[in-house]
Amino acid sequence: MSTNLALVDPVVAPSRAPRPDSVRPERQRPELVEVTPTKAQRRARPRVAYAIVAIAALGLLLLAQLGISMALSQGAYTLSSLKTEQTGLTRTQASLSEGLKVLESPQNLARNAQALGMIANSTPVYLDPKTGTVYGTPTPATPEEATGNTANQVPNSLLGDVPLAARPGDTATSKENSAAAPAAAAAAPAASPAAAAPAAAAPAAAADTEKAGASSASDQPSAKSSVESDANQLQAPTTR
């Protein structure tokens, strides 16, 4: 840089307004000047090392640029393949959820329940867990009285090729199933004790509440309901 200044200066100087003393002597012998760099100037002179560093940096930059660019386009390929995969998975998910919704439809549940031999009791009975009061008259469910025991009248063409759940025993594959088969075959008679069980349990539970007194009254309902559900669970395997 400093050498350049020395050479250029005379060229620039004439265009400027004449500056008497300092400029004139230089102008007379511009090419004869032997510039002797000072120590500082010599130190400031470019060195090969700087050039190498600069070029290496540039090279590095270019390489980095290339690398980033490659990574980006590699990313584009990954993105592309992942997007394809995502599309496929979304499609599968949508298709499965569509199938699930059809299986959840009331028509499907009702006809499967019927196929398994279930019937609805047309006289609901309730037990108030707080007071132990039984509302309604417990009556066994009978097929004649049952609501919704007729074949499905509400068409749903989506169910066209959806198979019905098999009654246990019909396709007995395991020992457990074949053992359950006789019980399930007698599903209708089995339903009566099942319906009667909660009713029988209810008065006993009511008596418990009275004995327990006010202090533990709040605990009692939960204990009672677990008894209730146990009773149901005991019945459950035969109709499963």
Place this chain on the structure above:
Amino acid sequence: MTKTLRNRRLRYSVVMIAVIALVAVFVVRLVDIQVVQADELSQAAESKRSIPVTLYGTRGTIVDRDGTALAESVVRYNITTSPRLVKSFEGKLGGTRVKDVSVDQALSAIAKASGGDVATMQKNIAADPKSDFAYLVKGIDVAHYEAVRALQVPWLYPEQQAARSYPTGAATGNVTGFMGTDGAQAGLELAYQKCLAGTNGSETYERGEDGVQLPGSTVTQKRAKDGGTLVTTIDSDLQYMASQDIADAAQQLKAESATATVVNAKTGEVLAVADYPTVDPNDVDATKDPGAYGSRALTAAYEPGSTIKAAIAAALIDKGLASPTTQAVVPYSRTFPWGGTIHDSEFHPTENLTLTGILRDSSNVGITELGSKLTTQQRYDVMREFGLFEPEPAIDYPGQPTMNYGASPQWDKQTDINSMFGQGISTTAMQVSSIYQTLANQGVRIPLHMVKGCQTEDGKTIDAPDVQSKRVVSAAAATQTVDMLQSVVTGGTLVGMKPISGYNIAAKTGTAEVADGAKGYGADRIISVAGMAPAEDPQYVVTVTFTKPQTTKWSSGAAPAFRTLMSQVLEKYRVAPSTTQARTYPSTW
């Protein structure tokens, strides 16, 4: 010296000028490219690389009160081909070995994979062998589409197609309506088209030679907007039960059609509105009768018959003109000065009935005797306030009858009398339900509605119905009327109905004659039961209506279906059973 200097200056000047000139050229070119020709150039460039993509806005879902989908959008595929390019090829065709595949082999493999028909495909291709487009199979689902794609037939071009699925089928087909090739055809699909419809958007991206998208090149011109979710008040399970109940009963009664409604008395929400026969929106073609495409409960106007008497009785009490024990001498028939005659449905000797007794026995003569204490205008006004003579204000459903009756009735003298027992005026089943909702809700009518609103993509709720409750009769009048209606069940026209264990029920029967279109009434009837339970604090209102039953023409024929549905409603919603005895008034004096 000066010469050298001048030379040098000249040289510099020339170089400078050259540089400036060059820069100027570049600038001109730059402006030309970047500004003047910018559009066409970038278009030309983009059209070489950029791929436009349609972003599909999905049509919204219709859901029931619990969020169960009643209608939802699904993706289906059409398999298309270019007949020009259809020829044998070398491929695996789903197998493992590369072989020569003939067109016929390919088509039969496609048919097997897609569930399509080979003959149709061949016909479509043969129709115009030079054409560039033909359908092979339409509307196949994802599984079939994947199977077809796995065949890797080179001349297949699948296209995506939005379709509609109705998981609950015919149970809610009358409510949802259905979509045709030209868009929504019926039901809520049609009424709430604006809410449900999605808007397609578009974007472009650029792709390289190998078809892979260039990073950062996606430009979205327009965002796709999905349709809103239409939230109904329908309970799809209950709706199914109601549909099943009336379908069974209607077939037993050999009725032409049937409807059932279940309404929450406290909120005016329609929980179920069932029709028989009805349409399976997944397979509309299976329903031959276009009359079954909608909901007759909402669209079919009929003469309601005796179910209207409860409204007259409530109005009498409300105006202080009668009480449940007001006495009347009720003969079998009554003849009017202008020659018209009315009579009760069954012969009876002259009886001393109270207003309660009149409702219990559903006496036409009795209700006209007491009802005449109200002026014609008063009766007309109260019927209007109960929701008759105008379309349901909060139900947006296509095909509801337009009812323009004006401020005063245009009844002749006979219709004035007949209207008191529900002849000569027309209502829909939903309107009858509305009367009983008002009575059940202590005289306050809440406009019945079956849509809660439309939830848009950005979380707002629009299209919520305007549900402003309004008092029609006093609470005392409504309660007393409900109590009187308990006599109908305990000792009146519904005495044959098996009680629902644990519940007091208030209900009224209706046996209406059907106008034969000419002048008079034929032998056909519309039988109905409208009622509520539990009577001391009514929670739910149920109505069932059977049009033109053949095996019985008495309203008792509708009772079993009413009982079944009511018991299902009470059980489903765990209604606390009645703890008091049925309240009634003396029926005779």
